Amino acid sequence: MSPLSGSGGALNRPTMKDVAALAGVSLKTVSRVVNGESGVSAPLAERVESACRQLHFHPNLGARSLRRGDGRTATIGLVLEDIANPFSAAVHRAVETVAMTRDVAVLAGSLNENPQRERELVAAFSARRVDGLIIMPTGGDQSHLVDERHAGIPMVFVDRAPELLDVDVVLSDNYEGARAATRHLLAAGHRRIGFLGDRTGIATLRDRQAGFSRAMADAGILVPADHVALDLDTMRAAEEATVRMLTTAYAPTALFTAQNLITIGAIHALRRLLRQRSVALVGFDDFLLADLLEPAVTVVAQDPHLIGTRAAELLFRRIGGDSSPCSHTVIATRLVPRGSGELPAPVATPAAGPLGE
Amino acid sequence: MSPLSGSGGALNRPTMKDVAALAGVSLKTVSRVVNGESGVSAPLAERVESACRQLHFHPNLGARSLRRGDGRTATIGLVLEDIANPFSAAVHRAVETVAMTRDVAVLAGSLNENPQRERELVAAFSARRVDGLIIMPTGGDQSHLVDERHAGIPMVFVDRAPELLDVDVVLSDNYEGARAATRHLLAAGHRRIGFLGDRTGIATLRDRQAGFSRAMADAGILVPADHVALDLDTMRAAEEATVRMLTTAYAPTALFTAQNLITIGAIHALRRLLRQRSVALVGFDDFLLADLLEPAVTVVAQDPHLIGTRAAELLFRRIGGDSSPCSHTVIATRLVPRGSGELPAPVATPAAGPLGE
DNA sequence: TTGAAAGCGCTAACAA
């Protein structure tokens, strides 16, 4: 067959009716063969299969799901903050891998910093009758999901726990990860540790900040207000905040950056100030090339692949009818020392800080 | 409404019939209201809308597309080599942005280094009756797409031109980009430039190699065979190939790496050999943090966002019925000098090479 | 302006 060009006309795909006519059998017989049901004689099955091949017949899954009792579409929806974010992408890949084994397709969409798009995406997926949803929520408000929840669509949240709904969640151990990072810096002798975080509206950040605060409190250290910068939306904002924080009299000797882009913003700032070898840094969330920077960047690594895998497995269990109580899966993080987090605190501390230890 | 837990039972969603019954009108009237058709009196429309809200009714797009003449599903399929690859992810984002403006959802899937999955994915999307496909093909063989092509499903290829089919393609100017990169190294005085590339089965690589070869030939330079390493599948393989290439007698003084992961593999090798400040490097395709490495990495940047945007626009034009001849859109690349590509050639060249200039 | 009937492509339930 020669490659056809263009595509103007309406698609004209063969249906079971066409196959039935060609094979000289009834519609139902074709259906049986196509679905591998038993009880079709070999010669008839052969004729049907031959007709299928001849017409290049592929059943219409939409029509099938419409008719079938369970209404399954063999499609799930995945709502991410940003497809292009490496963390999201890794989750996506893991979800796809699990879905693939069950012949389930994945509708993916991202919010691209537009919170309203969360409800649009969920509505769009819901209108296409996905069998379930995996959602990385933006803000605190998930009230728009009540319809879907009420309709009984299985859904699993990843990375961030929603505020309102009682649902399944799979996320990193943000609290312990942040606590470990902070203790790591404390162990290197630091007493003045700055905290830089993104949106305070997100539970994720609050947990990370709580872990940081706990570790500092346990060490008997009071953190001055200007050692905490929050609501840093962009890499740029993080860079500026870092510069401000490091150019005060009682500046931190170490930084804990609570998110990927913030870590990179902070690195930019350290370079600008030529302080990358004197100010210690631990970032939450690993990133590509962290090992090739100088100094290499110590991070608290998450396991997005495991998060995605667990979330997908859980979702399919729910789709399969599991109605046990909602679960809260916490995935451990791992501190990866690479150099930046092991820079020691300067021996001679400047005269007097506002709040001593 | 209290948050419901579990999801065991079959989803029971309201249908137009339910809405019609509640509103005390016919099915068709509900359909008219839901679709914004004219010719419904205000009071009736009001009653229908109220019933829709009360029941949380959302029309079933699958059923709609089944009945409608054109059979549109308002869904397209996107087949990528690897969702998690930053280039793919940027294309994905751009495609999604265009699709969003038309209320079209995107089914995304990746091959994850399994070429057979290309046909599976296309079949899965096709079975769900997507309105069109955007494909980043793996190998040369696209014969499995003949069915879909024959069925008239609009499709656009990105990044790589397929061998067999006469189809729309949107890709980077690989030839000119590679040529520019090579000339850039030549301009810095280099004569011995190594080429490292990935799979030779892909037209993309062949174009990049052709651009490299052209520039070298134009400069009157013959490239010895051991200055060319091909079929480097992994970052690791690229690293080893780079080490081998640089530890020969007549070693290159500069490298052109034809792909992202290969660039990073080469950087690892340069670090290992402590040669990152003496061997020049230009990589094809930009990557995050290239500017923060030392030296910062000079690259030929592609424009994945533009590629995705163009591909999606083209696809929707085809879906809209445009049947003009297939087009071949070439997106310009941009050389981004950052340091590694401007390292000069050593003044004293070792005695004699196998092939002079 | 409104609605009844038919049917999109397929499968469930029931006959033959």
Next chain:
DNA sequence: TTGTTAGCGCTTTCAA
């Protein structure tokens, strides 16, 4: 073993 009928949720066609 094979086929017939009905109907999934919706829109089209045509009649009231």
